[in-house]
Amino acid sequence: MAQFYSPKSKKTKTLPQIIEVEASALDHQGNAVASHEGKVIFVPGLLPGESARVQLEKSKHRFAEGKVVKRLRDHPQRVKPHCSHFDRCGGCQLQYATAQAQREWKQAALLTLLSHRGGQSESEMTKGLAEPLSGPQWHYRRRARIGARVVRGQLLLGFRQRGSNRLLDIDQCPVLAEPLNALLPKLRQQLGTMALAGDIGHVDLVLAHEGPVVVLRVLAPVSKTQRRVLKEWAEKAGCQLLLHTDEGLETLTGAVPSALHYEIGQTASGEPRPMPAFLPGDFVQINDSVNRQMIDQAIEWLQPQPEETGLDLFCGGGNFSFALASLSKHLVGVEGVASMVERASARATELALTNCTFYCADLNGDLPDEAWAQRVDWLLLDPARAGAFGVLPWIPKLAPKRILYISCDPMSLAKDARVLTEQGYEMIRLGLVDMFPHTHHLESMALFVPRSRGKRRA
Numbered sequence: 001m002a003q004f005y006s007p008k009s010k011k012t013k014t015l016p017q018i019i020e021v022e023a024s025a026l027d028h029q030g031n032a033v034a035s036h037e038g039k040v041i042f043v044p045g046l047l048p049g050e051s052a053r054v055q056l057e058k059s060k061h062r063f064a065e066g067k068v069v070k071r072l073r074d075h076p077q078r079v080k081p082h083c084s085h086f087d088r089c090g091g092c093q094l095q096y097a098t099a100q101a102q103r104e105w106k107q108a109a110l111l112t113l114l115s116h117r118g119g120q121s122e123s124e125m126t127k128g129l130a131e132p133l134s135g136p137q138w139h140y141r142r143r144a145r146i147g148a149r150v151v152r153g154q155l156l157l158g159f160r161q162r163g164s165n166r167l168l169d170i171d172q173c174p175v176l177a178e179p180l181n182a183l184l185p186k187l188r189q190q191l192g193t194m195a196l197a198g199d200i201g202h203v204d205l206v207l208a209h210e211g212p213v214v215v216l217r218v219l220a221p222v223s224k225t226q227r228r229v230l231k232e233w234a235e236k237a238g239c240q241l242l243l244h245t246d247e248g249l250e251t252l253t254g255a256v257p258s259a260l261h262y263e264i265g266q267t268a269s270g271e272p273r274p275m276p277a278f279l280p281g282d283f284v285q286i287n288d289s290v291n292r293q294m295i296d297q298a299i300e301w302l303q304p305q306p307e308e309t310g311l312d313l314f315c316g317g318g319n320f321s322f323a324l325a326s327l328s329k330h331l332v333g334v335e336g337v338a339s340m341v342e343r344a345s346a347r348a349t350e351l352a353l354t355n356c357t358f359y360c361a362d363l364n365g366d367l368p369d370e371a372w373a374q375r376v377d378w379l380l381l382d383p384a385r386a387g388a389f390g391v392l393p394w395i396p397k398l399a400p401k402r403i404l405y406i407s408c409d410p411m412s413l414a415k416d417a418r419v420l421t422e423q424g425y426e427m428i429r430l431g432l433v434d435m436f437p438h439t440h441h442l443e444s445m446a447l448f449v450p451r452s453r454g455k456r457r458a
């Protein structure tokens with residue numbers, strides 16, 4: 001008998017185009033969550049407790065997305081966005097709520113996600129919940145990549161517009177560290193007058209211990225005269241200026257720094273901790289104040305002991321490694337970017353940190369047959385957004401007694417927490433890390449220990 005293909009009918013509930021909803025929470029991407037006739041509706045721009053008339057934009061079987069047409073009731077924590085570019089800039093999403101309320105809702109979203117997707121018990125997580133780590137709500141960003149484009153003869157400098165690839169020209173950014181924010185109008189004034197403007201791909205702004213650094217990504221040769229003009233400008237503006245050409249980095253204000261540095265807080269006895277080294281282009285935690293607190297909390301939660309060996313996976317340039325090494329017998333840091341590993345190793349030698357070794361490896365590959373990939377006392381995981389899925393199969397062999405997971409993506413944390421739980425670990429501490437106030441980014445730290453051990457501690 002002939003078989004006829006008949007597509008499975010997707011029972012998509014038809015909803016009216018405009019509905020009224022009341023939001024009950026924010027999801028982990030900063031969208032309000034509401035419900036209507038049994039369907040979940042995600043609405044950007046609304047806050048929990050607020051009601052609004054909403055236009056449905058995408059309607060799937062179990063959920064829909066809507067756009068606020070008119071807010072009918074505002075939350076008392078709703079505030080006027082501080083930045084004049086907020087309505088159009090894609091950089092921040094949540095400036096219409098107080099920073100305190102953002103943290104409360106992000107924390108609630110984290111708990112919901114970890115219980116729904118990560119198989120964690122909400123009451124157990126609440127028992128081990130730490131106060132969120134937070135710093136100044138403005139001027140916290142110590143690095144940013146600013147897009148550059150010439151449109152109708154005028155240089156635009158800024159971020160992408162919300163929901164678009166187009167560049168929004170900005171004259172200030174209140175989340176940028178003050179010295180970098182102050183450079184924005186000066187940069188525009190100088191570059192805007194130069195023929196070079198059209199050949200600039202982007203501008204990296206970095207605030208290092210050594211001061212503000214500007215890196216111009218240039219896509220064409222830069223003449224001697226242009227170099228002289230830029231050098232004079234940088235000296236006047238009080239920043240280091242580097243050109244990033246196809247050949248690499250070149251500085252216009254002296255020798256190319258072999259490395260810049262950043263501070264990571266103080267030891268328990270009040271001594272400054274050894275500063276990691278980096279170059280523009282390396283990963284660096286964006287928020288200085290929150291980073292220092294993360295390092296303090298990592299030490300408090302991991303409790304490294306002088307006779308113990310620790311493994312810092314996804315170690316970057318040694319942000320956590322240098323602080324933890326001095327409290328441990330031996331520390332191994334592993335990172336995938338070879339140049340960062342070289343910088344971390346060179347810095348360890350410079351600091352005479354002889355118990356600290358760095359290796360380069362792809363942590364999504366098989367467990368390397370290396371001396372370092374053996375039993376350790378504790379493990380720190382600080383993966384990129386994709387999570388630590390590649391490392392999790394190694395955990396039984398490494399058999400750490402404590403695992404500290406630093407997460408920049410709650411979905412990955414939820415997935416990885418589920419695996420760790422299946423491997424016999426339990427999450428005994430959890431805390432929000434407010435690394436990026438006013439944005440939807442949700443960072444967190446979680447501490448896992450073998451289950452029986454955790455029970456004894458509880």
Ligand SMILES: C[S@@+](CC[C@H](N)C(=O)[O-])C[C@H]1O[C@@H](n2cnc3c(N)ncnc32)[C@H](O)[C@@H]1O
Nearest residue numbers: 283314315316319335336362363364382383384
């Ligand atoms: C979130 S950053 C953390 C870096 C460092 N712990 C810090 O606090 O500055 C993640 C790091 O993982 C590295 N990374 C990403 N994927 C990797 C992989 N497959 N193998 C090894 N390292 C990787 C990145 O280069 C980056 O340095």
